[in-house]
Amino acid sequence: MMLRLSQRNVRRNWTLFAGSFVALGLGVALLALSVILIWSVQAYTATVDPSETDLLLALDDLMAMLGVVSGFSGFMAIFIVASTFSFAVNARQREIGLLRLVGATPKQVRRMVLGESLVVGVLASVAGCALGWLLSPAVLWGLHRRGLAPDAVPLAAPWWPMVIASGIGISVAFLGARVAARRAAKVAPVQALREADAERGRIGVWRALVGVACLAGAVTMLVGVRAGNPELAMVLALFVPEMIVIGLVCLGPLLIPQLVRLLTLGLRGNVLVALARDNLVAMPRRTTSLASPILAISAIAGSLILSLSFAADWDNGVTRQQLEAPVVVSGASPADGDTIRQRGNVAVADNGLLVQVAIGRDGEWDDETFEGVDPTLAADARGTRARKGQLDGLTGRSMAIARSVAWDYGIRLGDTVPVRFEDGTRMRLTVVAEVEDANNLQATFLLPHTLAARHGGEPSDTWFVVPSPGNRAGTLVDELSEDLTDGVAMPADQWVADRDRDTRDDNTLSLFLVLGPSSLYAAIAIANTLLMGSMQRRHEFVATRLVGATEHQVRRLVVIEAGLVAAVALVLGAVTTVMVGSLLRMPMTEGLDDVPLTIPWLSLASIVVACLVIPMVAAVAPARAVLKEASPARAATG
Amino acid sequence: MKLRSRDDQDISARTIDHPVILDGITRTYSSKAGKVHALRGVTHTFAPSSFTAVMGPSGSGKSTLLQCAAGLDRPTSGRVRVGGVDLAGLSEVGLTRLRRDTMGFVFQSYNLLPALTAHDNVALPLRLAGAAPGRSTVRQVLARVGLAELHHRRPSELSGGQQQRVSIARALVSRPHVVFADEPTGALDRSTGRQVLELLRSTVDTEGLTVVMVTHDPVAASYADSVLFLEDGQVVGNLVGADGAQIAAHMSELER
Numbered sequence: 001m002m003l004r005l006s007q008r009n010v011r012r013n014w015t016l017f018a019g020s021f022v023a024l025g026l027g028v029a030l031l032a033l034s035v036i037l038i039w040s041v042q043a044y045t046a047t048v049d050p051s052e053t054d055l056l057l058a059l060d061d062l063m064a065m066l067g068v069v070s071g072f073s074g075f076m077a078i079f080i081v082a083s084t085f086s087f088a089v090n091a092r093q094r095e096i097g098l099l100r101l102v103g104a105t106p107k108q109v110r111r112m113v114l115g116e117s118l119v120v121g122v123l124a125s126v127a128g129c130a131l132g133w134l135l136s137p138a139v140l141w142g143l144h145r146r147g148l149a150p151d152a153v154p155l156a157a158p159w160w161p162m163v164i165a166s167g168i169g170i171s172v173a174f175l176g177a178r179v180a181a182r183r184a185a186k187v188a189p190v191q192a193l194r195e196a197d198a199e200r201g202r203i204g205v206w207r208a209l210v211g212v213a214c215l216a217g218a219v220t221m222l223v224g225v226r227a228g229n230p231e232l233a234m235v236l237a238l239f240v241p242e243m244i245v246i247g248l249v250c251l252g253p254l255l256i257p258q259l260v261r262l263l264t265l266g267l268r269g270n271v272l273v274a275l276a277r278d279n280l281v282a283m284p285r286r287t288t289s290l291a292s293p294i295l296a297i298s299a300i301a302g303s304l305i306l307s308l309s310f311a312a313d314w315d316n317g318v319t320r321q322q323l324e325a326p327v328v329v330s331g332a333s334p335a336d337g338d339t340i341r342q343r344g345n346v347a348v349a350d351n352g353l354l355v356q357v358a359i360g361r362d363g364e365w366d367d368e369t370f371e372g373v374d375p376t377l378a379a380d381a382r383g384t385r386a387r388k389g390q391l392d393g394l395t396g397r398s399m400a401i402a403r404s405v406a407w408d409y410g411i412r413l414g415d416t417v418p419v420r421f422e423d424g425t426r427m428r429l430t431v432v433a434e435v436e437d438a439n440n441l442q443a444t445f446l447l448p449h450t451l452a453a454r455h456g457g458e459p460s461d462t463w464f465v466v467p468s469p470g471n472r473a474g475t476l477v478d479e480l481s482e483d484l485t486d487g488v489a490m491p492a493d494q495w496v497a498d499r500d501r502d503t504r505d506d507n508t509l510s511l512f513l514v515l516g517p518s519s520l521y522a523a524i525a526i527a528n529t530l531l532m533g534s535m536q537r538r539h540e541f542v543a544t545r546l547v548g549a550t551e552h553q554v555r556r557l558v559v560i561e562a563g564l565v566a567a568v569a570l571v572l573g574a575v576t577t578v579m580v581g582s583l584l585r586m587p588m589t590e591g592l593d594d595v596p597l598t599i600p601w602l603s604l605a606s607i608v609v610a611c612l613v614i615p616m617v618a619a620v621a622p623a624r625a626v627l628k629e630a631s632p633a634r635a636a637t638g
Numbered sequence: 639m640k641l642r643s644r645d646d647q648d649i650s651a652r653t654i655d656h657p658v659i660l661d662g663i664t665r666t667y668s669s670k671a672g673k674v675h676a677l678r679g680v681t682h683t684f685a686p687s688s689f690t691a692v693m694g695p696s697g698s699g700k701s702t703l704l705q706c707a708a709g710l711d712r713p714t715s716g717r718v719r720v721g722g723v724d725l726a727g728l729s730e731v732g733l734t735r736l737r738r739d740t741m742g743f744v745f746q747s748y749n750l751l752p753a754l755t756a757h758d759n760v761a762l763p764l765r766l767a768g769a770a771p772g773r774s775t776v777r778q779v780l781a782r783v784g785l786a787e788l789h790h791r792r793p794s795e796l797s798g799g800q801q802q803r804v805s806i807a808r809a810l811v812s813r814p815h816v817v818f819a820d821e822p823t824g825a826l827d828r829s830t831g832r833q834v835l836e837l838l839r840s841t842v843d844t845e846g847l848t849v850v851m852v853t854h855d856p857v858a859a860s861y862a863d864s865v866l867f868l869e870d871g872q873v874v875g876n877l878v879g880a881d882g883a884q885i886a887a888h889m890s891e892l893e894r
């Protein structure tokens with residue numbers, strides 16, 4: 001019975017559910033796509049010769065990236081379903097009150113709303129699976145084109161991935177609708193008799209507790225963990241903003257009206273601003289539903305963009321602080337290496353030997369790239385220094401690790417680590433030193449140069465060169481440029497700047513992959529809720545017209561309201577971004593004297609513009625049509 | 639969803655004797671401006687198979703009285719008994735069950751579900767109660783209000799009077815003992831309004847229903863057996879068998 005009613009509600013009020021449907025459909029499509037690709041890559045990995053470590057590493061990275069992208073989209077999908085469903089419930093208070101009046105129990109109403117989510121979930125899953133399946137060959141090809149996937153990965157059969165994706169899709173719809181359903185069950189029958197919807201800004205104890213817990217947890221994680229390296233900082237930058245967003249949305253009905261008041265301080269002389277403000281303050285839950293997708297995307301995207309930029313700043317700062325060599329040669333062939341070493345005016349020519357090593361952990365082997373270095377040369381050219389232990393001890397069967405790896409792998413100074421080289425040799429290496437991370441300058445695992453040379457180490461294409469006393473770096477660069485066949489010699493500053501650009505280009509690509517789908521959802525959800533908001537308020541618009549507002553004034557009112565909602569959400573998003581960014585930056589820059597501060601103004605500004613323009617346009621578009629259809633004359637005659 | 643239990647039937651048996659009893663009910667709302675006393679001690683028994691109109695100036699507490707009597711609002715003090723059951727002792731679900739088994743509602747704004755046809759709107763209370771009403775049961779009730787032919791239309795395809803008659807059919811379909819009506823003719827023109835009132839009158843006369851109707855229209859009130867006057871949340875008069883002119887005179891007395 002309730003399911004049939006749910007079905008009809010969805011069919012009749014499809015516009016109320018369109019946002020959930022599209023967000024969920026895209027989520028399922030992305031998930032189906034990711035799972036099909038992961039499935040295919042895994043099947044392909046099994047056929048790859050285990051000696052092709054580069055290929056295997058690339059496939060591993062690809063799977064990890066697909067995992068992050070789908071996890072992120074999953075969060076946004078739940079979030080958007082939750083906010084659009086709570087909006088749909090809020091907009092239908094009278095209707096739900098009526099159902100209660102004619103005899104529906106709270107449980108039946110809850111089942112009806114969950115039924116609606118089931119209908120939307122099933123439809124969205126079917127559409128999403130089809131879309132994901134159709135897109136998978138194109139995306140695989142695209143990934144290959146961008147160098148992220150190897151050629152000739154055959155697509156696996158899509159059936160299991162589709163089952164998984166639709167299962168998750170339907171559960172996401174259910175989870176998202178749960179809160180809304182519980183609220184719907186609380187609508188009193190007498191609500192059917194009220195002409196005007198009224199709300200109170202009070203929130204339940206649980207909601208308040210969850211909100212406070214999320215915010216407190218987020219701050220504790222940021223302050224407590226003190227991420228000293230970009231890897232950990234990125235993990236935090238991915239998850240902490242979500243917690244803050246959930247916390248803020250839980251507390252929204254208390255917080256957002258106050259912010260609206262604050263933002264309109266001093267503007268109340270304008271009648272439209274005053275009216276917009278009163279409308280928003282009178283409906284705290286509705287306002288929160290409208291603001292939450294804007295808050296979510298601006299906080300999450302802003303934090304990620306800023307944190308990635310700060311991580312690049314950190315990389316840059318570390319590189320400049322440590323790099324001693326005034327000249328760097330990149331893209332060098334082995335012959336170029338000999339040329340550099342044999343020059344008379346070179347004091348130090350430092351070059352690492354790269355070797356693939358599998359590290360044994362709990363019976364499994366993890367492939368990692370080790371760099372064989374001469375500790376004395378590396379100290380002179382790259383400033384490689386031990387944080388703990390002694391780099392002088394890097395001889396014989398020993399190794400050194402970067403700080404982030406020590407944290408990530410739980411390897412400590414003095415441990416003996418079982419390793420397996422590519423040539424099959426197995427041995428145990430003693431950890432003699434822990435060094436600071438310097439991603440541009442050295443690998444995260446170091447071992448003695450001679451050991452690497454014995455087990456198939458290949459010289460890296462980068463040489464760090466210190467001229468002999470009395471020789472100028474500029475002259476050396478010029479001379480090397482003439483002698484080298486493949487490599488390019490350049491002053492250290494230029495090389496650092498190039499690395500910085502490479503890092504930021506890579507970041508842009510990953511940001512695009514991670515944020516692209518979520519932003520698309522958010523845009524759809526924002527447009528959908530604002531559109532619905534305006535369509536639901538036909539009576540109110542007409543009433544405003546009747547008391548003497550011109551059509552133009554009502555449209556301006558709608559734009560001001562949408563703008564205010566967006567502004568409040570953006571303020572909260574900005575606070576989140578600044579908090580996450582600065583709290584992650586502080587421990588990273590500690591101990592470094594000169595870290596540049598790069599704020600990606602352009603990316604941040606484009607988020608702000610999109611978050612302001614989309615809601616305003618979405619709110620005013622239907623208002624135009626609604627106003628035309630509902631002139632005051634018509635309203636007066638009923 | 640449960641079918642009517644033995645307990646519910648016991649309630650039905652008792653309802654006939656004491657449909658709705660209000661015993662010293664008060665209702666106070668607290669707002670920012672201070673306390674608002676909507677009802678200040680109302681005691682009244684709505685007799686079985688009677689048609690009572692409740693009248694009074696705006697803000698006299700008519701609608702609050704109706705909502706308290708129907709268990710839609712809980713009085714601040716005093717007791718409401720419907721069919722011998724004290725509403726104060728019932729949970730939300732218990733109230734819902736009692737409402738759907740013994741009460742029907744008709745309002746000024748017809749409050750039909752826009753997604754459902756007239757037939758499905760009428761069948762809804764029975765479906766919610768877990769019964770599977772036959773097509774003929776619903777058609778019969780629709781025929782009773784003169785809309786047998788329009789059963790497949792949605793509310794948006796019906797006139798105001800027709801919508802109101804659908805909502806009366808919906809109120810009658812579960813064979814309630816008491817029907818609460820709040821300004822049922824408020825949005826209708828005179829002749830459609832008359833049809834609706836005659837319909838309510840006939841349910842009392844032929845089916846023995848009890849009807850409690852809030853109205854401000856003396857002509858509408860004249861269809862009732864008695865008229866209860868409220869002012870400032872208190873009962874200030876009770877006219878039995880009065881015609882429209884007498885009721886209007888009494889009202890203008892109150893409003894002066």
